[in-house]
Amino acid sequence: MKFDVVVVGAGLAGTTAARVLAEAGKKALVIEQHRHIAGHCHDYKDENGITIHTYGPHIFHTNNKKVWDFVNRFCDFHYYQHKVLSYVEGRLIPFPINRDTICEVFGVNIATYEVEEFLEKEVKKSKFNNPPKNFRDVVVSQVGERLYELFFKNYTIKQWERDPEELSPEVAKRIPIRTNRDDRYFSDKYQGIPKSGYTKMVENILNHPNIAVLTGVDYFEVRELFKPELTVYTGELDRFFDYAYGKLEYRSLRLELKTYDQEYYQPVAVVNYPNDYDWTRITEYKHFLNEKSDKTTVCFEYPLASGEPYYIVMTQDNMEKREKYMEQVRKLEESGEYLFVGRLAEYKYYNMDQVIEASIEKVQRWLKE
Numbered sequence: 001m002k003f004d005v006v007v008v009g010a011g012l013a014g015t016t017a018a019r020v021l022a023e024a025g026k027k028a029l030v031i032e033q034h035r036h037i038a039g040h041c042h043d044y045k046d047e048n049g050i051t052i053h054t055y056g057p058h059i060f061h062t063n064n065k066k067v068w069d070f071v072n073r074f075c076d077f078h079y080y081q082h083k084v085l086s087y088v089e090g091r092l093i094p095f096p097i098n099r100d101t102i103c104e105v106f107g108v109n110i111a112t113y114e115v116e117e118f119l120e121k122e123v124k125k126s127k128f129n130n131p132p133k134n135f136r137d138v139v140v141s142q143v144g145e146r147l148y149e150l151f152f153k154n155y156t157i158k159q160w161e162r163d164p165e166e167l168s169p170e171v172a173k174r175i176p177i178r179t180n181r182d183d184r185y186f187s188d189k190y191q192g193i194p195k196s197g198y199t200k201m202v203e204n205i206l207n208h209p210n211i212a213v214l215t216g217v218d219y220f221e222v223r224e225l226f227k228p229e230l231t232v233y234t235g236e237l238d239r240f241f242d243y244a245y246g247k248l249e250y251r252s253l254r255l256e257l258k259t260y261d262q263e264y265y266q267p268v269a270v271v272n273y274p275n276d277y278d279w280t281r282i283t284e285y286k287h288f289l290n291e292k293s294d295k296t297t298v299c300f301e302y303p304l305a306s307g308e309p310y311y312i313v314m315t316q317d318n319m320e321k322r323e324k325y326m327e328q329v330r331k332l333e334e335s336g337e338y339l340f341v342g343r344l345a346e347y348k349y350y351n352m353d354q355v356i357e358a359s360i361e362k363v364q365r366w367l368k369e
Contacts, residue, residue: 001212003029006226008219009234011039012352013342015205016070016359017232022210024367029226030206033235035216037206040310041198041352048259048295050286051197055310056255056301057270057283058198061188062353068190070356074204077192078289082185086272088150095151095272096185097143098178105150115179119143136164138172155274159303160251160313168314174349185270193288230366234342236309237325245324248347249315252307256300265298278302312347322347339366 005021007014010032018028036042040055059082062068071077086095094100099112102119110118122144128137135156139148152175156164176187184191194201206213219235233240238248256279269287273279279300286296312318325347332338341359343350350358 001027003027003212003226003228005029005230005232006031006219006223006228007232007234009039009342009344010034010037010202010206010213010215011234011342012041012202012355013234013345013359014039014232015202016356017234017339017341017363018211019205019208020360020363021230021232021367022208025210026230027210028212029228030211030213031217031219031222032213032215033218036199037213037215038199038202041202043197043199045197046259046297048293048297050291050293050295050297051289052257052285052297052299053198053283053288055308056253056299057285057288058193058352059186059191059288060193060352061186061191062351063189064353064357065190066360067353067356070360071194071201075194075196075201078195079192080288080290081191082270083183083268084185084270084272085266085268086151086274087276088274092267092271094183096176096178096183097147097151098183099181100183101147105147112180119177119179122146132169132172134165134169135167135171138169139164139175142177151272151274153274155272155280158274158278158280159311161303161305162313162315166315168316168319170349171314195289230337230339232339232341232363234340234345236344237322237329237340237347240340240345241325241328244328245321248321248325249313249318250306250309250344251311251313252304253310254302254304254307256302257297258300259295259297261295263294263296265296309344312343312349314349318347336366336369339363 004026005028007018007028007030010030018030021028041058042054043051046052084095085092093104099115126140126145128140132138139152265284270283272281279302281301283299329340339362341362342355
């Protein structure tokens, strides 16, 4: 069978691209080096009937109706709203920072309309660069030193093995801070988790007569066998160009699963551990789909410097290398023969909905041209 398109990677970026192309009449071959589809949102049911997220917790949230409608074509969602607690000074405290967090930490009782003024006073007492030059500056300029030290500083050092002052201010963009009592981690209009799991959702996206899938195959070992009109690449950016400008840095994780003979281990799905222990957070999976079992499985997350690539590292050095690679990407994309999409291929932080949106838009633009 002759393929019009080769898609490298069966994560959300690749499978979305394959589906949009298949529906436009293109024959697509998806090549995935893992032995499973769904990339880092892969999940499975364990022997206790609990859905385990293989690569750590994934919660789908978006304000983009087009993306929400797209994923709802392939699965039904359990309308889960994510809540996180942070283990600080021996107590479980609501996170992200909101009115209740402030009352607990400072031992005050203020109304929601007083939160902004309270935080402004905390910021005034603190020292930071303005405009912000790094991660620390961004956080301290919003919440002051005390909350930064309690919730962010050590968590960031654990997560990145770097002083927060070495990290780009961009890293702090994803941190929500609330002046009300909304203790949900995300405030997006649409939130949830696929009822039958992400792997099933991705399987349904790939279920099209114009799509074929190869797993357990390294694209770089077989690329010479294909002459497609388009290659959609979602793998590591530096690897595609044979590390011409040096290696880009990725952070990884060691995930340790433990099953306990009790109904619940913690009151919410995720508890952050900014200051105590070596792990950054514990996830209890059964909360996500409200699954019933006498046992519970939890996941301890330990950050690693190398391994399966999870997170890009936004230091000046990495971002300068990225720019050199992206210049080459722009040239290849202009030729009309390649599209680079996703976290790894663009060395860019994306949420799941943003990956899907970028993939749909890039492919539709290519189809038009």
